[in-house]
Amino acid sequence: xxxxxxxxxxxxxxxxxxxxxxxxxxxxxxxxxxxxxxxxxxxxxxxxxxxxxxxxxxxxxxxxxxxxxxxxxxxxxxxxxxxxxxxxxxxxxxxxxxxxxxxxxxxxxxxxxxxxxxxxxxxxxxxxxxxxxxxxxxxxxxxxxxxxxxxxxxxxxxxxxxxxxxxxxxxxxxxxxxxxxxxxxxxxxxxxxxxxxxxxxxxxxxxxxxxxxxxxxxxxxxxxx
Amino acid sequence: xxxxxxxxxxxxxxxxxxxxxxxxxxxxxxxxxxxxxxxxxxxxxxxxxxxxxxxxxxxxxxxxxxxxxxxxxxxxxxxxxxxxxxxxxxxxxxxxxxxxxxxxxxxxxxxxxxxxxxxxxxxxxxxxxxxxxxxxxxxxxxxxxxxxxxxxxxxxxxxxxxxxxxxxxxxxxxxxxxxxxxxxxxxxxxxxxxxxxxxxxxxxxxxxxxxxxxxxxxxxxxxxxxxxxxxxxxxxxxxxxxxxxxxxxxxxxxxxxxxxxxxxxxxxxxxxxxxxxxxxxxxxxxxxxxxxxxxxxxxxxxxxxxxxxxxxxxxxxxxxxxxxxxxxxxxxxxxxxxxxxxxxxxxxxxxxxxxxxxxxxx
Numbered sequence: 001x002x003x004x005x006x007x008x009x010x011x012x013x014x015x016x017x018x019x020x021x022x023x024x025x026x027x028x029x030x031x032x033x034x035x036x037x038x039x040x041x042x043x044x045x046x047x048x049x050x051x052x053x054x055x056x057x058x059x060x061x062x063x064x065x066x067x068x069x070x071x072x073x074x075x076x077x078x079x080x081x082x083x084x085x086x087x088x089x090x091x092x093x094x095x096x097x098x099x100x101x102x103x104x105x106x107x108x109x110x111x112x113x114x115x116x117x118x119x120x121x122x123x124x125x126x127x128x129x130x131x132x133x134x135x136x137x138x139x140x141x142x143x144x145x146x147x148x149x150x151x152x153x154x155x156x157x158x159x160x161x162x163x164x165x166x167x168x169x170x171x172x173x174x175x176x177x178x179x180x181x182x183x184x185x186x187x188x189x190x191x192x193x194x195x196x197x198x199x200x201x202x203x204x205x206x207x208x209x210x211x212x213x214x215x216x217x218x219x220x221x222x223x224x225x
Numbered sequence: 226x227x228x229x230x231x232x233x234x235x236x237x238x239x240x241x242x243x244x245x246x247x248x249x250x251x252x253x254x255x256x257x258x259x260x261x262x263x264x265x266x267x268x269x270x271x272x273x274x275x276x277x278x279x280x281x282x283x284x285x286x287x288x289x290x291x292x293x294x295x296x297x298x299x300x301x302x303x304x305x306x307x308x309x310x311x312x313x314x315x316x317x318x319x320x321x322x323x324x325x326x327x328x329x330x331x332x333x334x335x336x337x338x339x340x341x342x343x344x345x346x347x348x349x350x351x352x353x354x355x356x357x358x359x360x361x362x363x364x365x366x367x368x369x370x371x372x373x374x375x376x377x378x379x380x381x382x383x384x385x386x387x388x389x390x391x392x393x394x395x396x397x398x399x400x401x402x403x404x405x406x407x408x409x410x411x412x413x414x415x416x417x418x419x420x421x422x423x424x425x426x427x428x429x430x431x432x433x434x435x436x437x438x439x440x441x442x443x444x445x446x447x448x449x450x451x452x453x454x455x456x457x458x459x460x461x462x463x464x465x466x467x468x469x470x471x472x473x474x475x476x477x478x479x480x481x482x483x484x485x486x487x488x489x490x491x492x493x494x495x496x497x498x499x500x501x502x503x504x505x506x507x508x509x510x511x512x513x514x515x516x517x518x519x520x521x522x523x524x525x526x527x528x529x530x531x532x533x534x535x536x537x538x539x540x541x542x543x544x545x546x547x548x549x550x551x552x553x554x555x556x557x558x559x560x561x562x563x564x565x566x567x568x569x570x571x572x573x574x575x576x577x578x579x580x581x582x583x584x585x586x587x
């Protein structure tokens with residue numbers, strides 16, 4: 001009997017221990033939790049150039065170590081290693097170009113989630129609709145993966161970009177991890193930017209169309225003309 | 226590492242399922258027929274166009290959004306061509322069939338992409354006679370977008386010129402008496418929408434199924450004077466609606482052209498990439514300049530798409546309220562273009578009925 005009680009207690013403790021992770025598995029954020037205006041938090045974000053320098057150093061020393069110890073991959077020559085490093089630098093430079101977004105507006109229109117970026121085109125995701133879209137210029141895809149909303153874009157010429165949006169547990173930070181990868185470059189380049197919510201200022205301009213006068217706009221909604 | 230695929234291209238541009246008809250060839254250069262001074266001095270018939278409908282079918286939500294903008298842009302492009310021809314009176318784009326117009330045209334968009342435009346156009350006059358029920362299609366020449374990028378004609382202009390010329394040919398067959406009859410029929414049809422009983426019997430369908438003017442009310446008839454007055458208010462509102470379509474057209478003009486140009490260029494680019502060996506592609510991608518240029522081009526394409534999409538979304542949202550003044554009363558109309566048009570028409574109908582009622586309106 002004592003053994004049975006001890007076993008039950010152990011099982012209960014085990015279940016209690018697993019409970020947070022079980023809850024978390026079903027606790028993936030809804031699309032609606034991403035909605036709102038977000039501005040970059042520079043202090044919490046990675047600097048692409050620093051990240052690139054670090055990756056360059058690591059990759060270079062890796063190549064040097066393998067070449068020195070004769071463990072280079074089949075057919076790999078020092079020239080190819082240089083090409084690979086050059087490719088990584090190019091990915092990093094491109095990554096720096098496409099992660100300059102300072103302000104985001106995440107909104108829903110019908111069944112589509114839009115991530116409007118102040119310096120770039122909007123990312124779109126169909127909720128419960130087509131997850132993959134073949135465009136005549138490339139290939140785009142989005143999906144909810146565990147806690148992340150993932151946008152993926154394949155472009156002509158053999159390179160791809162992934163934006164992985166992850167909401168913090170408290171919902172007060174949004175991280176966007178951007179990865180750029182290309183055929184012929186041994187590793188991808190990733191950089192992460194963190195955003196915090198903000199309330200935009202409303203303009204308070206109201207317009208009416210008058211058949212006689214055309215469009216008439218006033219500040220703060222007054223029409224005492 | 227992310228696996229990079231480049232898949233089939235050239236699918237997203239079509240507005241509908243492809244037609245079994247052979248692909249159209251590039252347009253022959255077409256010249257717009259213009260009215261001579263004598264023709265221009267004739268009192269022209271009014272022609273109204275409604276936003277084009279489009280075939281349903283499986284299209285992406287993004288494409289569906291853009292279609293909402295295209296189906297308003299294209300009739301306005303046709304309108305500008307018809308106006309330029311000088312054969313017509315007022316040419317307007319209206320949210321619904323315009324009962325005041327002598328000729329109404331409705332289009333259906335069968336396919337619209339950077340390279341191909343296919344549409345079906347049906348035009349009927351106020352007597353119900355079919356002027357046109359034809360399919361028009363065109364394949365846009367490779368360099369048309371580059372030539373038109375700054376200030377040139379829209380690459381879809383050729384198809385609009387062909388339609389305008391066809392309609393001008395139809396108009397040339399009318400005698401002065403035919404024109405007068407059409408104007409009378411348009412007024413009577415409008416009067417019937419306001420008061421079916423009051424204007425019953427003036428229009429009748431003959432043995433061939435054609436509508437005919439049986440007679441006209443006296444010019445001094447106060448009911449006719451009232452109809453004309455209400456119709457003037459209707460014209461005022463239709464002109465205001467037309468102005469809204471003009472704004473849409475102007476705002477769309479540049480992003481829509483650029484969007485189509487990028488679409489065309491990428492199709493070419495993809496084709497050329499497909500022709501290269503994998504090794505050549507790999508070498509190309511090692512270049513930062515090539516990657517950046519590809520991304521920038523895609524970025525420009527998507528930004529234009531965003532702009533068009535935002536425009537399309539705003540079309541279905543409520544517009545700014547429209548204030549109209551009729552017979553001393555101020556009317557405020559709310560909703561989108563179509564809703565405002567319906568509200569205005571129901572208001573004019575109520576106004577006419579109130580004036581016709583023996584009791585003074587409350």
